[in-house]
Amino acid sequence: MIRRPGPGLVAVVMVAACGLTASAYLKFGTASGGTGSSLRWVKQPARYFVTDRGVPGVSAADLDAALGRAFGTWQGVSSADIRFERVGFTGSPPFEPDGVSVIGFEQRPDLERTLGATTYTYDTRTGELLEADIFLNSTFDWSVAPAGEPGRFDVESIALHEIGHFVGLGHSALGETELRPGGGRRVVGAEAAMFPIAFGAGTVLGRTLRADDVAGVSDLYPSGSFRESTGSVSGRVTKGGVGVFGAHITAFNLRSGALVGGYSLSRDGRFTIAGLAPGPTVLRAEPLDDGDVQSFFPEDAEVDVDFRVSYGDRAVVVPEGGGVGEVLIKVVAK
Amino acid sequence: MALGLVCLIASPVRATVLLPADMPEVARAAAAITVGRVVAVTTRLEPGTRRIERVITLEVTQYLKGDLGREVHVAVPGGQMGHYRTVMVGAPEFAPGDEVVLFLATRAAGLPYVVGLHQGAYRITLDTRSGTRVVSPAPLVRDPDTTGAVAVRRGDPARRPLALDAFAAEVRRALAGPASRVPRRAR
Amino acid sequence: MVGLVAAAAVCGGASARAQTATPAGPGSRAPRLERVEVSAGASWLGGYELGARDAVLTGNAGTSGGQVVLFRTASDVSGSPGVDVRVGIGLTHGLVADAAFAYGQPELQTRISGDFEQAADVTVADTIAQYVVEGALRFHLTGWAGARRAVSPFVSGGAGYLRQLASRAATVENGLLVHGGGGVAWRLGGSPRGTLRGYGVRVDARVNWRASGIDVEDAVRVYPSAGASLYLRF
Numbered sequence: 001m002i003r004r005p006g007p008g009l010v011a012v013v014m015v016a017a018c019g020l021t022a023s024a025y026l027k028f029g030t031a032s033g034g035t036g037s038s039l040r041w042v043k044q045p046a047r048y049f050v051t052d053r054g055v056p057g058v059s060a061a062d063l064d065a066a067l068g069r070a071f072g073t074w075q076g077v078s079s080a081d082i083r084f085e086r087v088g089f090t091g092s093p094p095f096e097p098d099g100v101s102v103i104g105f106e107q108r109p110d111l112e113r114t115l116g117a118t119t120y121t122y123d124t125r126t127g128e129l130l131e132a133d134i135f136l137n138s139t140f141d142w143s144v145a146p147a148g149e150p151g152r153f154d155v156e157s158i159a160l161h162e163i164g165h166f167v168g169l170g171h172s173a174l175g176e177t178e179l180r181p182g183g184g185r186r187v188v189g190a191e192a193a194m195f196p197i198a199f200g201a202g203t204v205l206g207r208t209l210r211a212d213d214v215a216g217v218s219d220l221y222p223s224g225s226f227r228e229s230t231g232s233v234s235g236r237v238t239k240g241g242v243g244v245f246g247a248h249i250t251a252f253n254l255r256s257g258a259l260v261g262g263y264s265l266s267r268d269g270r271f272t273i274a275g276l277a278p279g280p281t282v283l284r285a286e287p288l289d290d291g292d293v294q295s296f297f298p299e300d301a302e303v304d305v306d307f308r309v310s311y312g313d314r315a316v317v318v319p320e321g322g323g324v325g326e327v328l329i330k331v332v333a334k
Numbered sequence: 335m336a337l338g339l340v341c342l343i344a345s346p347v348r349a350t351v352l353l354p355a356d357m358p359e360v361a362r363a364a365a366a367i368t369v370g371r372v373v374a375v376t377t378r379l380e381p382g383t384r385r386i387e388r389v390i391t392l393e394v395t396q397y398l399k400g401d402l403g404r405e406v407h408v409a410v411p412g413g414q415m416g417h418y419r420t421v422m423v424g425a426p427e428f429a430p431g432d433e434v435v436l437f438l439a440t441r442a443a444g445l446p447y448v449v450g451l452h453q454g455a456y457r458i459t460l461d462t463r464s465g466t467r468v469v470s471p472a473p474l475v476r477d478p479d480t481t482g483a484v485a486v487r488r489g490d491p492a493r494r495p496l497a498l499d500a501f502a503a504e505v506r507r508a509l510a511g512p513a514s515r516v517p518r519r520a521r
Numbered sequence: 522m523v524g525l526v527a528a529a530a531v532c533g534g535a536s537a538r539a540q541t542a543t544p545a546g547p548g549s550r551a552p553r554l555e556r557v558e559v560s561a562g563a564s565w566l567g568g569y570e571l572g573a574r575d576a577v578l579t580g581n582a583g584t585s586g587g588q589v590v591l592f593r594t595a596s597d598v599s600g601s602p603g604v605d606v607r608v609g610i611g612l613t614h615g616l617v618a619d620a621a622f623a624y625g626q627p628e629l630q631t632r633i634s635g636d637f638e639q640a641a642d643v644t645v646a647d648t649i650a651q652y653v654v655e656g657a658l659r660f661h662l663t664g665w666a667g668a669r670r671a672v673s674p675f676v677s678g679g680a681g682y683l684r685q686l687a688s689r690a691a692t693v694e695n696g697l698l699v700h701g702g703g704g705v706a707w708r709l710g711g712s713p714r715g716t717l718r719g720y721g722v723r724v725d726a727r728v729n730w731r732a733s734g735i736d737v738e739d740a741v742r743v744y745p746s747a748g749a750s751l752y753l754r755f
Contacts, residue, residue, distance in 0.1 A: 095385055096383070096384040096385065097384065098384075109441065110409070110439075110441060110444065110447045111350075111411075111451070112363075112439070112449075112450075113352055113353045113355060113449070113450040113451070113453065114350050114351070114352055114353075114450075114451065115350075115351050115352065115353060116350065116351050117350040117351075118350075158351055161351045162351065176485065176486070177354055177485075177486045178483040178484060178485045178486060179356050179474060179475075179476040179483065179484045179486060180483055181481065181482055181483060183356065183358055183359055183476070184354075184355060184356060184359050185354035185355055185356045185359070185474060185486070186354065186483070187354065188485065196350065196351055196352055197351070197352055197353075197354045198351055198352070198353060198354075248488075286488040286489055287488055287489050288488070289471060289472065289488055289489065289490075289493060290474065290486045290488055291453065291471050291472075291473075291474050293452075293471060294425075294426060294427070294451075294452035294455075295350075295352070295452060305471070306463075306494075307489060308489040308491065309488060309489040333463075334489065334490075334491040334494060
């Protein structure tokens with residue numbers, strides 16, 4: 001059993017000057033009066049309604065069942081204490097601030113490349129989530145088939161991702177893409193349900209949570225032993241001695257093979273990644289220069305993408321219930 | 335309930351899952367590709383709905399495709415009205431004074447909108463290393479001389495923000511199609 | 522294990538004294554055989570492989586093997602020098618019970634290669650402060666106490682408690698160490714009538730089995746070590 005000999009670290013929620021913040025995995029946060037807090041459900045269970053309309057191939061009952069499975073997947077994370085309650089069907093559409101969380105299909109041709117989206121309403125004074133709506137764009141073809149259907153997007157996979165936003169998680173950058181021979185772009189691989197780009201129609205690969213998702217939701221809603229059984233790594237990303245803002249850092253556990261991501265969210269390049277399994281770990285930094293910066297950072301942050309991928313200056317052994325600090329990842333400009 | 339929430343400083347937030355696109359795909363989907371400056375940002379309820387959206391007023395200095403006039407109003411999801419503020423993660427954020435390149439689609443009813451949210455919005459900024467005005471982010475464009483799929487590698491030294499004229503050339507090449515032999519300017 | 526060795530040392534010491542006592546003549550100082558040995562020395566701890574593991578992403582449909590390798594790793598613990606101090610109690614003519622404390626600083630090294638973004642291959646490391654407290658039994662084939670010959674080969678075996686501190690003491694890991702080996706002791710001098718009964722050098726080599734401790738998997742690791750020390754016998 002790996003232990004720490006002294007006081008441990010906890011994950012840090014970075015505070016922006018104003019408005020919405022983002023922090024490691026990513027979690028959404030709010031800032032008010034100079035202090036920040038994570039956007040999360042304080043009152044549980046988090047209640048939701050399902051719209052009473054289906055689409056061709058997916059009835060309202062099918063949608064309801066798929067959502068139930070997706071919510072169940074998040075609720076089944078043993079290291080997290082998050083509970084949901086399906087209240088019933090509603091005729092109200094999602095995305096309207098009506099005080100209740102509504103999930104359902106909606107026709108949005110103006111969002112022709114958006115499969116789904118989540119809206120929150122929250123009290124910025126306390127960070128308390130009041131309402132969250134999820135829409136699935138009925139402009140596309142959908143499926144709830146157990147093995148998926150060619151040409152149709154899997155409701156449960158997209159719902160799993162959107163429910164990750166519903167609980168307060170932002171996007172993960174643990175994924176890679178490629179440009180296709182005939183034009184267009186495609187996901188090659190991803191290791192988080194919260195990667196912002198879908199695997200594609202006909203696949204059900206997005207129905208499973210990965211280590212990064214589990215670490216994120218557990219950090220937001222820790223169960224009793226989560227903090228004591230996991231550890232954290234902190235450090236800085238620098239370029240020419242100057243801190244790098246907006247670098248994506250990946251922690252790879254050599255024992256379990258788990259990948260958990262984080263970001264440097266301060267001007268001096270500091271980062272903290274929590275919820276890590278104990279054991280030998282290597283760290284890697286990369287720029288978010290594949291065109292998706294605004295998919296991760298909600299404000300117009302000055303994200304530095306002018307650098308090459310680099311590894312931490314040392315391997316670390318993450319302790320149980322504690323943290324390793326002062327890891328330096330030096331990057332060089334392109 | 336919506337009015338009851340007005341007494342709270344409530345801020346709706348949105349987040350998305352997208353279908354990925356490269357720049358040529360977005361360019362072909364756009365009805366117009368504008369180069370211009372944001373002169374105003376106002377917020378309203380989307381007509382016929384209770385959804386909050388922003389209306390971006392753009393003063394256009396150059397069209398790379400199409401023509402919607404010298405001044406264009408563009409709808410973007412999210413915004414602040416009274417005590418409500420909506421932010422969609424993935425939707426572009428604009429402020430007066432921003433210089434931008436926008437890939438816009440039109441619709442029969444409603445204002446033009448940005449194709450693919452942030453995938454259709456580029457910013458013109460000053461590159462501190464070269465001292466020139468460049469378009470960010472660097473466009474995802476496939477080299478026409480390559481065959482097969484090409485991995486998008488983060489940190490690729492070959493992918494850097496382009497000067498506006500070089501970016502415009504890439505857009506024209508993308509619109510001309512894969513068979514185009516329009517020579518590429520050295521970066 | 523350590524407790525049993527200590528108890529044997531206490532009990533055996535009396536036996537050793539009974540075996541080696543000689544009758545004293547009138548007016549003479551009777552010679553006494555050595556009973557306690559103290560030594561200090563240096564050693565080399567051999568390294569060992571920990572294995573390879575790839576960082577993988579779940580591949581999209583059509584991806585070979587269903588996975589995409591983000592980067593590859595291969596790890597080992599490097600060989601390193603160490604120091605030790607040892608106290609031995611003679612139990613019989615040839616048998617000695619030892620208690621020892623050892624310290625070393627091996628490195629956990631990870632070689633990273635095959636990066637998806639084509640980053641250069643690199644090796645990263647973390648220094649481990651390693652402490653061992655152990656007990657052992659050592660049997661000298663030609664006798665230990667009062668041995669006439671200068672050279673005394675021996676075999677030994679023992680077990681001990683391992684404590685490893687990594688990442689600048691942020692992480693502590695405990696384990697078990699078992700060893701077996703042998704060596705040779707060279708007696709350089711000493712007098713059966715003086716306080717210092719004997720002194721010399723000892724070299725030894727051993728095979729070590731390590732269970733638990735800092736590792737990338739639950740496995741017993743085997744590695745060699747060799748050492749040399751100066752001893753004093755009283």
